[in-house]
Amino acid sequence: MNPEQVSWCREALLEKNLSWKQVRPMILDHFDTPYRKFLLMVEVGSMCQGTYESNREYSNRFQKMRREAVCRAISDILSLWFSLT
DSSP: OOHHHHHHHHHHTTTTTHHHHHHHHHHHHHHHHHHHHHHHHHHHHHHOOOOOOOOHHHHHHHHHHHHHTTTHHHHHHHHHHHHHH
């Protein structure tokens, strides 16, 4: 994390008795920006299966990235299909 992010974490989270249910929305509100989602969508669109990666491993990795990027369903299916071919 950069110094600004560390500072925010110290101020917002450190030494506070918060549950994960309380902390998660705070972190997402602060760090999960539209630009980050755009970058993740670009990364999902350019993913390729590794040489020694099984279809299952690749599909799991793809789905994880897709969920983080909050992609639309049809574009996800097409991206997965074209990355396998």
